[in-house]
Amino acid sequence: MRIASRVIGGVLAVTLLSQLTACGSIFYPDRRGQIDGKIDPTIAVLDALGLLFYVIPGLIAFGVDFATGAIYFAPGETAQVAPEKLQEAIGADGKVDNTKLQTIIQSETGRNLPLDDPRLLQFKGSVEQLALLGLQPVA
Structure with missing residues (x-):
């Protein structure tokens, strides 16, 4: 009887440990x-295994991966847009027009970025960052 409880405890510990990873x-x-992006099937299957063994941890694993974006394949390519082209998206008041910026990025890189997504974080640059890029602040 004692060996059976150790085996069950060991299987349970291994299962919970594998679910955490x-x-x-x-x-x-x-x-x-x-x-x-495109969903990584390996991560989706591992999260689905959590659903198979334990429903709540599996749902949490899917929720965390979708919320953080870790379930999506990482884009393997990089693209650059010349700063001169990006100047067209800056209005006379110094604010960036997201629709113009999205059009420029799509025409230059071929990728459609969801700039109107509410989860998008925008950061304000500084004059020092512009100087490092060789740009003059216009506002």
């Missing part, structure tokens, strides 16, 4: 912060 945010922390 079956999460895209743990395997790929560099993917966090993405808004959308």
Whole structure:
């Protein structure tokens, strides 16, 4: 009887430990912060295994991966847009027009970025950052 309880306890511990590690945010922390993309089937299957064994941890794993964006494949390519092209998106008052910016990025890189997504974080730059890029502040 004592051996059976140890085996059950060991299986339970291994199962819970594997559930804690079956999460895209743990395997790929560099993917966090993405808004959308193609879902990584490996991470989706690992999260689904959590649903198979325990419903609540599996749902939490899916929720965390979708909320952080770690379930999506990381884009493997980079694209650059010349700063002169980006000047067209800046209005006379110095504010950036998101629709013009989205059009410029789509025409230059071929990628459609959801700039109207409410989860998008926008940061204000400083004069020093503009100087490092060789740009003059216009406002």
